[in-house]
Amino acid sequence: MTGRPAAGGKLRDGQGRDAGRESASGSGLRPVDRLFAGYVFDLDGTVYLGDELLAGARETIEHLRAAGRRLVFLTNKPLERPSDYAAKLTTLGLPTTASEIVSSTDALLRYLRANAAGARIYTVAEPLIGELLREAGFETTDRAAGVDVVVVSWDRTFDYTKLRIAFDAVRAGARIVATNPDAYCPTPDGGLPDCAAMLAAIEACTGARAEAIVGKPSPHMSATLLERLHLDAARTLLVGDRLATDMRMAIEAGMASALVLSGATTLADVEASPVRPDFVLRGIGELLPK
Numbered sequence: 366m367t368g369r370p371a372a373g374g375k376l377r378d379g380q381g382r383d384a385g386r387e388s389a390s391g392s393g394l395r396p397v398d399r400l401f402a403g404y405v406f407d408l409d410g411t412v413y414l415g416d417e418l419l420a421g422a423r424e425t426i427e428h429l430r431a432a433g434r435r436l437v438f439l440t441n442k443p444l445e446r447p448s449d450y451a452a453k454l455t456t457l458g459l460p461t462t463a464s465e466i467v468s469s470t471d472a473l474l475r476y477l478r479a480n481a482a483g484a485r486i487y488t489v490a491e492p493l494i495g496e497l498l499r500e501a502g503f504e505t506t507d508r509a510a511g512v513d514v515v516v517v518s519w520d521r522t523f524d525y526t527k528l529r530i531a532f533d534a535v536r537a538g539a540r541i542v543a544t545n546p547d548a549y550c551p552t553p554d555g556g557l558p559d560c561a562a563m564l565a566a567i568e569a570c571t572g573a574r575a576e577a578i579v580g581k582p583s584p585h586m587s588a589t590l591l592e593r594l595h596l597d598a599a600r601t602l603l604v605g606d607r608l609a610t611d612m613r614m615a616i617e618a619g620m621a622s623a624l625v626l627s628g629a630t631t632l633a634d635v636e637a638s639p640v641r642p643d644f645v646l647r648g649i650g651e652l653l654p655k
Contacts, residue, residue, distance in 0.1 A: 394646065394647065395643070396644065396646065400429075400432065400434065400653075401602040401621065402600040403435040403437075403596040404434055404437075404602050405437055405467075405601060405604065405615075406436065406438050406604050406605075406649075407606060407607070408439065408450065410628020411606050411625050411627065411628060414627070416457070418457050418458060419650075420649075421649050423459055426459055435595070437466070437594055438465055438467070439468075439603075440469070442468065442550070443470050443473075443493070443545065445468075445493070446468075446493065446497075447470075467589055469518075469544040469579060470494065471589050473518075473544050474501050475592075477498075477542065480577075481514050484503060485505075486504065486516055487509065487514075488505060488515075489528075489567065490518035490519070491519070491520055494516060494518050512539040513539055514541070515539050516542050517531070517541060518543065518560050519550070528570070532567070532570050542575060542579065543577070544578070545560045545579075545581070546560070546582075547561055547580075582614035582617065583614070584618065587614050587617070598618050598620045599621075601620045602621040602623055603620045604649065605623075606630055612640050616640065622644070623644040623645075623646060624646070625648050627647065627649065
């Protein structure tokens with residue numbers, strides 16, 4: 366049984382969870398067959414590429430908003446404030462507020478409030494992370510002495526001095542928490558080393574391991590998203606372009622999953638992957654059910 370209604374019937378939110386899988390055709394695409402109460406959209410490769418909206422993005426999101434659906438946008442990048450991502454979407458023609466953006470920095474603050482309240486923190490990160498931590502009431506320091514947590518993030522200013530301070534702090538008992546597991550960030554000219562590169566250096570020299578990496582696909586990120594939406598996972602669809610992060614997180618959290626082929630993933634990748642999204646689309650313009 367697919368969960369589809371009888372002829373002339375209507376699908377309710379979240380009904381027909383397996384219908385996308387069963388509608389697979391020779392094309393390898395699996396269309397979305399219903400609306401959901403909430404939507405999570407990855408940004409780069411899903412909603413936009415560079416500084417341009419992808420085909421159908423504006424119309425799809427405007428339709429969902431007009432239908433009263435709850436939306437948030439998701440990014441693992443810890444280099445900008447949510448307000449900066451909201452401003453970019455607004456400039457591109459999708460008016461967006463900072464509260465509609467969920468970043469790995471939001472998941473970081475949520476995790477630290479729950480697991481390291483009152484902690485003294487050393488950051489291997491760019492200045493924004495320290496600013497956000499201090500705004501949230503945490504004490505930060507540039508010395509190893511007395512550090513409770515070393516927070517590791519994507520840091521284009523990473524150097525031996527930062528590595529040495531982190532080394533001393535961890536060897537003295539500090540815990541490690543990282544923002545995101547990405548090894549590199551794709552760029553037009555190839556890519557840039559991302560958070561996982563800094564984290565690997567610290568783990569290698571200390572012999573310690575991060576107790577949490579809070580960005581997608583972690584449960585810390587999915588919990589942050591669902592709290593922002595105020596919805597159960599079963600009533601939420603996550604739309605993204607990456608199998609190993611977007612789709613894996615959705616599936617493990619119990620959300621429905623829609624993979625778009627407008628970014629990092631091809632149909633060949635889908636066929637070769639053990640991660641099986643509920644729906645597979647050419648792009649965000651195909652998200653609305655027929």
